[in-house]
Amino acid sequence: MTLLEIHRLSLDLEVDGELRRIIHDVTLELDDGEAVGLVGESGAGKSMTSRAVIRLLPRGARLGGEVEFDGRSVPAMDARALRAYRSRDVAMIFQDARSHINPVRTIGAFLTEALVERGERKADAVTVVSELLETVGIHDVPHRLRQYPHELSGGMLQRVMIAAALAIRPRLLLADEPTTALDVTTQAEVMAHLDRQRRGRGLAMLFVTHDLELAAAVCDRIAVIYAGCLVEECPASTVHDRVLHPYTAGLLASRPSATRRAARLAAIPGRPQAAYEIAPGCPFVARCPYVVDLCRTTRPPLRLIGASRVACHRAEELAGQLSVGRFSGEERARA
Numbered sequence: 001m002t003l004l005e006i007h008r009l010s011l012d013l014e015v016d017g018e019l020r021r022i023i024h025d026v027t028l029e030l031d032d033g034e035a036v037g038l039v040g041e042s043g044a045g046k047s048m049t050s051r052a053v054i055r056l057l058p059r060g061a062r063l064g065g066e067v068e069f070d071g072r073s074v075p076a077m078d079a080r081a082l083r084a085y086r087s088r089d090v091a092m093i094f095q096d097a098r099s100h101i102n103p104v105r106t107i108g109a110f111l112t113e114a115l116v117e118r119g120e121r122k123a124d125a126v127t128v129v130s131e132l133l134e135t136v137g138i139h140d141v142p143h144r145l146r147q148y149p150h151e152l153s154g155g156m157l158q159r160v161m162i163a164a165a166l167a168i169r170p171r172l173l174l175a176d177e178p179t180t181a182l183d184v185t186t187q188a189e190v191m192a193h194l195d196r197q198r199r200g201r202g203l204a205m206l207f208v209t210h211d212l213e214l215a216a217a218v219c220d221r222i223a224v225i226y227a228g229c230l231v232e233e234c235p236a237s238t239v240h241d242r243v244l245h246p247y248t249a250g251l252l253a254s255r256p257s258a259t260r261r262a263a264r265l266a267a268i269p270g271r272p273q274a275a276y277e278i279a280p281g282c283p284f285v286a287r288c289p290y291v292v293d294l295c296r297t298t299r300p301p302l303r304l305i306g307a308s309r310v311a312c313h314r315a316e317e318l319a320g321q322l323s324v325g326r327f328s329g330e331e332r333a334r335a
Ligand SMILES: Nc1ncnc2c1ncn2[C@@H]1O[C@H](COP(=O)(O)OP(=O)(O)O)[C@@H](O)[C@H]1O
Pocket: 013, 014, 015, 022, 040, 041, 042, 043, 044, 045, 046, 047, 048, 049, 058, 274, 275
């Protein structure tokens, strides 16, 4: 069953008195219990897309299109409905836990707050969050509950954030780069806890990351966003052998792998563009090794090809030929 439906989402933000387009056109669905990875480079609009789902946007933001959760329009919710939605249906895990946890309140107060606010007894709330802390690998719980955020490491605090998100028993988790700020070993541990808890509870998750391979490992489907446009959506299982958009192939090429040498480590040529910078054609035109004239003039619509949706004029023609090497330099000279 469809739980979340994002339909033709657009977003404008005010920058220096001018409205700037941050998201062009994002259409995405999540089923109950399904995990979708929203992947793209920095500035692509991943955070803003996930924040639109919970309506946590900068002041003056103008939202277009529709976001429906379980058939209810999120943009149309009044203050009371929005509060209920945020305290029961959907929970967000932010990249930087420290700046989202009140520094002058104890971990216990932070964790139980939402439950107490919605009318649950304090003692019951403490029991619930204590069990949750154990499940995300935090021991000596009574002591932890009395501590303040500055007494915990970044990894510990992110586990607290995950426990807080699970505590409200939401149906949807929004996880915005939940492990990016952590060191590599801690990243793997925290990710494993998040993944296990999400699966165990059958929660849907929108997992925001710049790391395509990580997304493919923990999600059912992948949605790739470039300059505020959704360019490809595909089953996670096909990411390694059949991506259809040149940008997705570029993302795959940008990650170190055991089979490619670090010296040939590819990055996509050029820099990521912001949504407000792109011309009328394909958003990826300035960096794409496969560009033809049509790409410069006409924005490709998302089209269904097999189990994927892709916004590339040449998708059929290039299917199976998109080369990771093409992005790593050795083929670009010949392109
Ligand atoms: N508060 C804001 N006001 C204006 N522009 C913003 C604001 N926050 C983010 N942006 C811009 O919106 C675009 C998308 O940002 P974001 O969703 O944070 O990207 P991502 O999470 O993919 O790195 C970027 O170009 C960024 O500079």
